[in-house]
Amino acid sequence: MxxxxxxxxxxxxxxxxxxxxxxxxxxxxxxxxxxHSQLKARLRPMRRLKRLRCAQTVSAGHAFVRNIRRGHYELGVDAEPGLWLSAAFAELTLAV
Known part of the structure; x- marks a missing residue:
């Protein structure tokens, strides 16, 4: 702790x-x-989040994108590290 x-x-x-x-x-x-400093920097121009549901959605999406960029998921792993995010979302669109 x-x-x-x-x-x-x-x-x-x-x-x-x-x-x-x-x-x-x-x-x-x-x-x-x-x-979480990048999330805080993103929220400042939005003037914070007013509802709990909105906060949950934004923070979950932010964490998901950061984890893709760090290579924690097997999405877009065949692409170059700089292109993981776009390759991962291309794979997700094919799956959905």
């Missing part, structure tokens, strides 16, 4: 999750925080 250095975390985590490894090193969660 990665958290900031708040004094309450160690006691609470020991009570709730005794087997968890608690990491509170400075900047340990930068990779986690930066993962």
């Amino acid at each position: 990665t958290t900031d250095q708040a004094a309450a975390y160690p006691r609470v985590l020991d009570e709730l999750l005794p087997d968890a490894c608690h990491i509170d090193a400075l900047r340990a969660n930068n990779r986690i925080e930066s993962d």
Whole structure:
């Protein structure tokens, strides 16, 4: 479990999750925080999301596209890495 250095975390985590490894090193969660920075940048011009359903749809679509670009699915794997997204959507259109 990665958290900031708040004094309450160690006691609470020991009570709730005794087997968890608690990491509170400075900047340990930068990779986690930066993962959703592109989604936040996309939502700023849209002035946030007003409904929960809209938030779920946008975040699921964003995660799907990012996972295709990272090569987590077997969609478009035969294409060059820069063309994974377009090849994956071409395969999806054939499947639908």
